[in-house]
Amino acid sequence: MLMKILNLIILLVVPFLMIGIIRKTKAFWGGRKGASVFQPLYDFVKLMKKDFVISKTTSVVFRIAPVIAISTVLFAALFVPMASGSALINIPAGLIVFAYILGLGKFFSLISAMDTGSSFEGMGASREACFTSIVEPAFFIVIASIMAMSGNYTFDSLSQILSSAGSYGVLITIFAVLALFLMILIEGCRVPVDDPATHLELTMIHEVMILDNSASDLALISWGAAMKMLLISSLIANILIPDDASALISVALYLLIILAISVIIGTVESAMARIRMSHVFKYIFIMSSFALVVLSLVVARMFGG
Amino acid sequence: MISYFIGVVAILASGILALVPALKVLFTGETIVKTFDFNPLFGPVNFVIDPLAAFFILVIAVMSIASVIYAKGYLKPYLEKGKNLRAHMVFLTGLIVSMILVVTCQNALMFLICWEIMSLSSFFLVIFESEKKEVLRAGIKYLVFMHISVLFIIMAFALCAIKAGSFDFASFSAVLKNNVHLANIVFVLAFIGFGTKAGFVPLHNWLPDAHPAAPSHVSAIMSGVMIKTGIYGILRMLSLIGTPSKLIAYGVLVISVISALYGVLYAITQHDLKRLLAYHSIENIGIIGIGVGAGMLGLAYHNPVVAMLGFAGGILHILNHSIFKELLFLSAGSVYTKTHTRNIEILGGLIKSMPATAILFLIGSVAICGLPPFNGFISEFLVYFGMFKGLSINSFFAFTVMIFAIAGLALVGTMAILCFTKAFSIIFLGMPRSEAAENVKNDTGMSMILPMSFLAALTLAIGLFPQYVFKMLTKPVSVLTNSGFQAAGGEPLTIMQTISFVGLAFVAFVCVLILLKVLFGRKIVLHETWGCGYDRGNNHIQYTASSYASPFLSMLKPLFKKVFDVEKPKKLFPKSAHFSLHIEDIEEAYVLNPLLKFDEWFLSKFEKIQNGNLQTYIKYGLLFLVLIIAGCMLV
Numbered sequence: 001m002l003m004k005i006l007n008l009i010i011l012l013v014v015p016f017l018m019i020g021i022i023r024k025t026k027a028f029w030g031g032r033k034g035a036s037v038f039q040p041l042y043d044f045v046k047l048m049k050k051d052f053v054i055s056k057t058t059s060v061v062f063r064i065a066p067v068i069a070i071s072t073v074l075f076a077a078l079f080v081p082m083a084s085g086s087a088l089i090n091i092p093a094g095l096i097v098f099a100y101i102l103g104l105g106k107f108f109s110l111i112s113a114m115d116t117g118s119s120f121e122g123m124g125a126s127r128e129a130c131f132t133s134i135v136e137p138a139f140f141i142v143i144a145s146i147m148a149m150s151g152n153y154t155f156d157s158l159s160q161i162l163s164s165a166g167s168y169g170v171l172i173t174i175f176a177v178l179a180l181f182l183m184i185l186i187e188g189c190r191v192p193v194d195d196p197a198t199h200l201e202l203t204m205i206h207e208v209m210i211l212d213n214s215a216s217d218l219a220l221i222s223w224g225a226a227m228k229m230l231l232i233s234s235l236i237a238n239i240l241i242p243d244d245a246s247a248l249i250s251v252a253l254y255l256l257i258i259l260a261i262s263v264i265i266g267t268v269e270s271a272m273a274r275i276r277m278s279h280v281f282k283y284i285f286i287m288s289s290f291a292l293v294v295l296s297l298v299v300a301r302m303f304g305g
Numbered sequence: 306m307i308s309y310f311i312g313v314v315a316i317l318a319s320g321i322l323a324l325v326p327a328l329k330v331l332f333t334g335e336t337i338v339k340t341f342d343f344n345p346l347f348g349p350v351n352f353v354i355d356p357l358a359a360f361f362i363l364v365i366a367v368m369s370i371a372s373v374i375y376a377k378g379y380l381k382p383y384l385e386k387g388k389n390l391r392a393h394m395v396f397l398t399g400l401i402v403s404m405i406l407v408v409t410c411q412n413a414l415m416f417l418i419c420w421e422i423m424s425l426s427s428f429f430l431v432i433f434e435s436e437k438k439e440v441l442r443a444g445i446k447y448l449v450f451m452h453i454s455v456l457f458i459i460m461a462f463a464l465c466a467i468k469a470g471s472f473d474f475a476s477f478s479a480v481l482k483n484n485v486h487l488a489n490i491v492f493v494l495a496f497i498g499f500g501t502k503a504g505f506v507p508l509h510n511w512l513p514d515a516h517p518a519a520p521s522h523v524s525a526i527m528s529g530v531m532i533k534t535g536i537y538g539i540l541r542m543l544s545l546i547g548t549p550s551k552l553i554a555y556g557v558l559v560i561s562v563i564s565a566l567y568g569v570l571y572a573i574t575q576h577d578l579k580r581l582l583a584y585h586s587i588e589n590i591g592i593i594g595i596g597v598g599a600g601m602l603g604l605a606y607h608n609p610v611v612a613m614l615g616f617a618g619g620i621l622h623i624l625n626h627s628i629f630k631e632l633l634f635l636s637a638g639s640v641y642t643k644t645h646t647r648n649i650e651i652l653g654g655l656i657k658s659m660p661a662t663a664i665l666f667l668i669g670s671v672a673i674c675g676l677p678p679f680n681g682f683i684s685e686f687l688v689y690f691g692m693f694k695g696l697s698i699n700s701f702f703a704f705t706v707m708i709f710a711i712a713g714l715a716l717v718g719t720m721a722i723l724c725f726t727k728a729f730s731i732i733f734l735g736m737p738r739s740e741a742a743e744n745v746k747n748d749t750g751m752s753m754i755l756p757m758s759f760l761a762a763l764t765l766a767i768g769l770f771p772q773y774v775f776k777m778l779t780k781p782v783s784v785l786t787n788s789g790f791q792a793a794g795g796e797p798l799t800i801m802q803t804i805s806f807v808g809l810a811f812v813a814f815v816c817v818l819i820l821l822k823v824l825f826g827r828k829i830v831l832h833e834t835w836g837c838g839y840d841r842g843n844n845h846i847q848y849t850a851s852s853y854a855s856p857f858l859s860m861l862k863p864l865f866k867k868v869f870d871v872e873k874p875k876k877l878f879p880k881s882a883h884f885s886l887h888i889e890d891i892e893e894a895y896v897l898n899p900l901l902k903f904d905e906w907f908l909s910k911f912e913k914i915q916n917g918n919l920q921t922y923i924k925y926g927l928l929f930l931v932l933i934i935a936g937c938m939l940v
Binding site for chain 1: 653654656657660663667670671674675676677682685686689690693694696697701704705708711712713715716718719720722723725726727729730731733734735736796800803804807810811814815818819822826827828829830831832833834835836837844846847848852853854855856857860
């Protein structure tokens with residue numbers, strides 16, 4: 001029970017800190033002092049208090065989309081193991097429920113962007129829809145391969161991979177983590193796929209989709225996006241944390257890994273430039289190839305001599 | 306009008322009369338057998354309602370009733386123009402009755418007759434607006450495809466009948482179960498025949514032409530129900546064969562994955578709304594096929610869990626697809642009635658003038674993408690889950706094929722999201738892109754909204770209470786798996802209960818949040834859409850369907866043929882310019898059309914025989930007579 005409450009707190013608070021740490025890291029590499037790591041939380045509170053400015057073109061879809069966006073992420077979180085090891089709802093094939101609930105949120109964020117009738121937001125929606133469709137199959141291959149290897153189709157199998165599969169386990173872990181890390185960059189709309197800090201609409205993906213959102217809508221969407229990053233990071237953490245670690249150690253490791261991921265994202269953002277839009281595909285296909293490496297390692301382990 | 310009412314009464318009566326025994330069979334699991342004597346032509350013919358047939362009757366009856374009620378509003382403008390509806394209603398009734406007969410009849414000859422009545426009446430329904438040239442063309446294409454398909458079915462049945470010495474399905478089964486090679490050949494022939502009806506790639510080509518040509522309520526029945534009779538045929542053959550061979554199971558799975566991907570890819574390229582929906586039918590037939598294929602692999606590898614989950618997912622998706630596809634076709638019909646166009650590029654902003662239709666289309670879109678908490682998710686989940694379980698079949702091939710099928714299904718899901726966010730937002734959101742869209746003042750009448758709302762409620766009901774539907778599925782699935790269902794059904798049932806619980810909680814949570822937002826939300830200031838510093842954006846700078854799909858399609862260029870129609874602006878003061886992009890089906894462009902061209906060339910060699918000269922024809926007749934007499938004497 002205590003673990004579940006702790007998980008809930010992590011789910012609600014850590015996303016803000018992740019964004020804060022990423023920004024702090026970027027400030028560090030840029031030689032700036034940077035805002036406090038709690039700044040995203042302050043922004044959230046401030047946005048919640050503001051009045052809405054809404055386009056005349058929009059319809060009811062635009063009003064309910066942010067609500068659905070945040071609800072889907074919260075419900076998807078029920079199926080993901082976080083600090084405590086097991087997910088709150090730990091069913092076989094939870095992967096599918098997880099991915100499809102997030103899909104519902106994506107559906108609504110896409111149509112809400114299109115609802116404004118703005119060509120910029122249309123552009124963002126179009127790109128987002130396109131990139132997701134390449135990411136998703138790779139994600140399924142990574143997780144399904146790992147699940148197949150343990151023969152247990154819940155997310156619990158993630159934590160068994162490192163300890164149970166010997167030297168294959170180490171290799172699979174490396175490539176699965178790499179693939180999932182790329183997925184964070186893509187789904188979380190970080191550099192080099194997207195630049196959350198830019199103000200040039202033509203080059204943005206996620207940020208441009210929410211150009212017209214304001215006040216609590218914007219707050220909920222940003223919170224949801226950060227939470228999604230946390231969920232994928234939790235998958236990475238679960239692959240890396242050993243199965244037999246005690247509760248306290250695994251919580252500590254979990255937080256440490258989330259911190260490390262945030263710092264690495266910040267470093268990547270400082271070190272790399274944004275890729276030209278037409279080349280983003282190639283970048284995303286790197287994730288697909290990592291996924292295939294994971295698959296082939298699993299096949300080799302299961303059917304190889 | 307009177308002909309419409311007689312037709313409606315006939316269809317309602319046949320639908321309800323068929324529903325009663327079907328529901329009884331589905332609930333009790335007892336098979337109803339009625340034997341009619343058709344001596345001396347066929348001998349005794351068995352009409353059997355087993356759980357599988359009962360399931361299909363349920364789909365046929367419910368969907369037909371919904372769309373026939375809808376037809377009142379849709380046909381009204383035609384009636385006002387003085388169109389005679391008598392023939393239309395006769396064929397509509399004929400189609401529905403023959404579909405019910407097809408799924409109950411257990412005699413090959415009688416089956417073929419019902420099948421043919423079904424194909425012909427649907428042909429006449431497709432050419433409802435036969436004064437339009439493209440409609441007639443699509444209709445004839447459909448007719449030709451159906452007759453190629455029936456040819457293969459006849460071959461399959463004939464092979465069985467020769468070996469069995471009878472036309473009864475039960476006697477086929479006895480032969481097929483003992484002869485693996487015969488079973489394989491018969492199944493392949495039947496798969497080609499029935500698969501053409503269902504729309505599996507590469508036999509799908511009639512589908513995207515016929516569906517847009519037909520009136521919307523007919524497209525809804527055809528896409529929602531009629532193509533499923535093809536699936537019924539495949540499943541029935543499977544139940545006769547018992548355990549399929551591994552190779553065939555892999556074949557079905559691979560073809561289904563390809564169909565699903567092909568269908569959704571081409572759906573993305575379309576901007577004719579009904580063509581887009583027609584391509585989605587191919588996609589969904591593919592998903593059904595993936596379920597069936599996984600189930601067959603389960604049977605072939607003697608894994609009851611995989612078999613049960615695969616078939617359950619496939620069969621449930623039959624019901625689900627018919628519900629949301631019919632919903633989508635009917636709402637497309639409503640949009641067409643109001644705007645008189647199927648080209649989504651010139652629509653937009655309709656959610657303001659047609660809110661009910663827009664919400665219903667949105668529900669259909671979310672359901673067809675397989676997203677929770679709607680029904681599409683349940684069947685896709687079962688298919689996925691079956692394939693996950695299939696990964697543990699200890700075979701290299703099963704593992705790799707299944708995992709790529711899983712990835713394929715994931716890709717299909719995300720592409721469907723791309724396609725339906727495109728369709729929904731271009732039609733209903735943003736600003737109107739043309740006068741046709743701007744001039745819509747009100748929504749369609751209640752007779753059109755009501756059946757659609759009923760379907761929308763069904764999608765949500767199945768999505769929120771999947772455990773009851775899953776229990777109902779046990780009986781039709783056990784026709785295919787014979788046994789092992791009860792043993793394997795426990796785990797999925799608890800998962801269904803969990804999904805139901807989460808779904809209900811989700812809906813409640815969203816409702817509460819919306820309520821909070823309405824009650825405690827901050828003040829709203831209305832403003833223009835942010836134009837990034839520019840003022841006065843007009844309707845034409847909005848994103849279009851083509852531009853929305855463009856980044857994705859640019860990645861997959863080799864998979865379709867682009868046909869540009871461009872007139873560039875010329876000189877200093879250009880008078881006119883236009884650009885349009887049309888995407889052709891790669892199969893049609895590179896396989897069918899060359900084949901047809903060759904056919905035309907080949908047949909033109911025989912033109913000389915028909916020279917219009919009476920004497921020549923008499924000569925032919927005489928020659929023929931002599932040949933026949935000579936032949937008879939020789940024998």
